[in-house]
Amino acid sequence: MSEIRAEWPLYEVFVRGKRGLNHVHVGSLHAADPETAVRNARDVYTRRNEGVSIWVVRSADITASSPDEKDPMFAPSGDKVYRHPTFYEIPDTVPHM
Amino acid sequence: MSTVTPEAAPDAEALQAQFDDVIARNERIEPRDWMPDGYRATLVRQIAQHAHSEIIGMQPEGNWITRAPSLRRKAILLAKVQDEAGHGLYLYSATETLGTSRDELTEKLLSGAQKYSSIFNYPTLSYADVGTIGWLVDGAAICNQVPLCRTSYGPYGRAMIRICKEESFHQRQGYELLMTMMQGTDAQREMVQESVDRFWWPALMMFGPPDADSPNTARSMAWGIKRNTNDDLRQRFVDMTVPQAQVLGVTLPDPQLRWNEERGAHDFGEPDWEEFMRVVKGNGPCNAQRVAHRRRAWEDGAWVREAATAYAARSAVLGASREGEER
Ligand SMILES: [Fe+2]
């Protein structure tokens, strides 16, 4: 029964700290299925009211960009300074801007 | 996790330069970054040892759960021991980001290939030990762990931040327990002193061998894995603990312990490093018992793991066929 002996799959855990906030990645854990992953995540990651909602997702199901920080994938946003409010010169006399 | 593959892999020198650059800027290395083999191996050894310590560390205190003197103390001790399990899990999860599997970690703990802190190889002989462990052992752990929140490996630092938030409760419940006993009978006060006498030196050993005998410290510090030397942290712990002992009314069992005006720090005696090596090598009072207990828990739990896996497989099949019917 080597299939049954195999390690439980790894789940990534995301917790919403309170209403109004995004779910944030907090870590990972092993579980046999998604339901037990949620239950275990409660015990491992929210013992002190750290959350009001938990998401779990199989680590294997995540697709990520390449790890390199100098990845050309992020280059297009680097040279578009006009996307930032500070790019525009407005006289100090103009209120509420 | 799968990755969108970059077109061309950068060469080894460029990778090393990038790694060095991140370390120099005091930024964090993240799991999928390139890292030197030595850096990875050092992290796996250190984080695994740390994780195993949390897991084995449940045993000395767990020993007293059924005999806690009140419901209040029992609830506190249960919560504390459960936290230690959580700490072990945060750290195993961080170790796994380096490419080791959980089963491999468990195996290496059971075979002795990976170590855990020598402190947990000492027995807990009275309920005062629960207090002393919280005060001195968790206290020493806090000293060690607070600087590790800034360690250069992201997942390790994040695990340490979670852990440090919880450790303060551990230390304070221990100190409060001892304070309560010190306000009790003579016999209770003696029990506290006897416990402190047993744990003081092993607690000092938790910081590891003296700097002169710790050849890897310099490299670990250059990599930003460690932030302070063993001796620095030991000194900090002694300086923090002495006034706490005074308030408590116990004596720390070191005749050489005194304030050094010139250094602005306490002088103190040398722990018995031969004893330390003996315990690290597996010949402490409880080494065999601790590992045997962990092995039994792991083996006795096998049917639960297998049943859960079988249930998950069965549910997946049932779920798929039900979906088919609905269509
Ligand atoms: Fe802990």
Ligand SMILES: [Fe+2]
């Ligand atoms: Fe603790």
